[in-house]
Amino acid sequence: MSDVHAARRGRLRAHCSGTGSDAALVSRPANIHYLAGVAPPGAVLLVGPAEDILIRPRDLPEEGGARADDDLRVHALDAPDGDPAVAAADLAGAAGAGAMAVEEHHLTVARHRALASVAPRLRLADLGRTVEELRLVKDDEEIACLRIAAEIADQALGELLESILVGRTERHLALELERRLVDHGAQGPAFPTAVGTGPHSGRAGHVPTDRRVEEGDFLTVCLGARYRGYRCEIGRTFVIGAAPDDWQIELYDMVFAAQRAGREALAPGAEYREVDHAARQVLDAAGHGEALGPWTGHGVGLEIDEDPKLSPAAMGKLDACVPVTVEPGVHLPGRGGVRIDDTLVVRPPADGGPELLTITTKELLAL
Amino acid sequence: MSDVHAARRGRLRAHCSGTGSDAALVSRPANIHYLAGVAPPGAVLLVGPAEDILIRPRDLPEEGGARADDDLRVHALDAPDGDPAVAAADLAGAAGAGAMAVEEHHLTVARHRALASVAPRLRLADLGRTVEELRLVKDDEEIACLRIAAEIADQALGELLESILVGRTERHLALELERRLVDHGAQGPAFPTAVGTGPHSGRAGHVPTDRRVEEGDFLTVCLGARYRGYRCEIGRTFVIGAAPDDWQIELYDMVFAAQRAGREALAPGAEYREVDHAARQVLDAAGHGEALGPWTGHGVGLEIDEDPKLSPAAMGKLDACVPVTVEPGVHLPGRGGVRIDDTLVVRPPADGGPELLTITTKELLAL
Incomplete structure (x- = not known):
């Protein structure tokens, strides 16, 4: 199955580079599941700019049975109240991403603002329903x-x-x-x-x-x-x-x-x-x-x-x-x-x- | 119970006028339930500027047993795909509201943008976790x-x-x-x-x-x-x-x-x-x-x-x-x-x- 998920992320990455973003932040749980094979509660998936990372809150109970692909890095936050989406923006910025597409139909205004403030030089674009369309x-x-x-x-x-x-x-x-x-x-x-x-x-x-x-x-x-x-x-x-x-x-x-x-x-x-x-x-x-x-x-x-x-x-x-x-x-x-x-x-x-x-x-x- | 809900909406209205908004758009279901006694799926609650209105999508199955207070107007949308939050912004603008506070921690970026475009003269403020605090x-x-x-x-x-x-x-x-x-x-x-x-x-x-x-x-x-x-x-x-x-x-x-x-x-x-x-x-x-x-x-x-x-x-x-x-x-x-x-x-x-x-x-x- 891991090849399947990597191929799906590849299609998403191709879409993003076609629209000028070098990273995508996926926050909608079903979309994360589609691209990573699992969707731990509260997690987000950062696709690109270099490797793909599943970022999850601290101290989650393990999911019964399901686990991420071996080729997908999983990063659990240290801070008890940290927002994985904010951590993703931080990581994308540090990895040199210029623009990151986010799911504006899922992300709240408050979270979007928090992303913008943690990585002010990262341009936030709209990923729209790209992953939903891949899922059709x-x-x-x-x-x-x-x-x-x-x-x-x-x-x-x-x-x-x-x-x-x-x-x-x-x-x-x-x-x-x-x-x-x-x-x-x-x-x-x-x-x-x-x-x-x-x-x-x-x-x-x-x-x-x-x-x-x-x-x-x-x-x-x-x-x-x-x-x-x-x-x-x-x-x-x-x-x-x-x-x-x-x-x-x-x-x-x-x-x-x-x-x-x-x-x-x-x-x-x-x-x-x-x-x-x-x-x-x-x-x-x-x-x-x-x-x-x-x-x-x-x-x-x-x-x-x-x-x-x-x-x-x-x-x-x-x-x-x-x-x-x-x-x-x-x-x-x-x-x-x-x-x-x-x-x-x-x-x-x-x-x-x-x-x-x-x-x-x-x-x-x-x- | 209807007095209880009206009193809660009164406290919210007082909070809003104290912060310069003449209307509040409540979208988080538990907050709607707290203020209206019911929270039909997809509904939003507009508090002020004049009357309070529970706005729900078209053609919902009725809720088992629960109903809104008699003093609360309920408005069901005509359009099958209409967004009640957008309808609320429209109604608030038409009723002469200058500023409407919204739940930025619940509303998505895409919905917020849709509100702003339907009522461009309505200033959108952040209600924050005001209702959550009333619920404590x-x-x-x-x-x-x-x-x-x-x-x-x-x-x-x-x-x-x-x-x-x-x-x-x-x-x-x-x-x-x-x-x-x-x-x-x-x-x-x-x-x-x-x-x-x-x-x-x-x-x-x-x-x-x-x-x-x-x-x-x-x-x-x-x-x-x-x-x-x-x-x-x-x-x-x-x-x-x-x-x-x-x-x-x-x-x-x-x-x-x-x-x-x-x-x-x-x-x-x-x-x-x-x-x-x-x-x-x-x-x-x-x-x-x-x-x-x-x-x-x-x-x-x-x-x-x-x-x-x-x-x-x-x-x-x-x-x-x-x-x-x-x-x-x-x-x-x-x-x-x-x-x-x-x-x-x-x-x-x-x-x-x-x-x-x-x-x-x-x-x-x-x-």
């Missing part, structure tokens, strides 16, 4: 991690479906799912598990409450596993009891059609907003466009919610090997709703089209 | 929340001690503790539960692994509950099996003595570093000073790790009604160690001295 297209190893993460989430969800659900609270179902994720080898949940039943069903990011599952409810579950840092997402909606009502079947079929349209629009070269439009128009046509959130999918990887956003205003086109979610949902206030969410990898038609990572059935199951 | 001393209602949070953590820990521990993994014990916290009424864990056994025992913030508890191990558990937003912390170390070894008894007694010294040093008017020194010198004298982290305790409240820090370099004095942890620990690489952690509220001697919130026994239990 995933390599085989990254996709393998996502595939395992999806498999774990499918297993945890499958086991839940075999148990008795009526009478249990949203909170308990969420905790049980998270325990099962860990049982199957996840480092932890990819994001806080959402379980919504009855009037809470179909809501995005619903925080589980003490409401108990009842006969006749819709039950929406959204979960994901984190595996070697990579995060996937799956969401399903079920109906509780012998037979769904007509309005439930109708709403389910409509959201399913929207989700399928979104999935089918995934292809290298497809515009982000085309994919969003494909899913959105199905719900719009049925008069549910207002109930839809600002996006119908997003990238996943080291963060659960990364580029690209699949939304009406998003600019850009999909590439092959970009993993995204497709997750339209409708929530009718007071009644509940439906949300269906998959993680897929964009692939060209010649390779069979989009690769579905989360394979739990999307039939409307009556549990 | 807790009122009775806040302390009542912390007391309940501590009670929940004590219950969860007590139940774990009654179960069989040998053969179970750190991960499973941590998950079970988190489930029990929720069973007893917590909103969730106050921070990721740390369970370390054998060579992992005694480490601060240890990320649970698949190591199983064995006879003869030290077992360190650190957990906390979140109740109505407030977070407490408790840490205990146990020994597994019939009788502890001599080195285990010796190490335990020493850390216990250090922790007691720290607790006994808590009093209104005591310097932060005095309290740290009281605990630290016991371990220093025994040659374990190096194994100790940069601080031996910290404030708790809406965040688990808030001001003050009890460390050698910390400046300032404790006040009554400031809740803090006292949590020295020693970890011997390869062997393990001991960590003992309580949450207490500083009280004057006339009121009986520090109030211990986490009451689980600190005897060395052999389980």
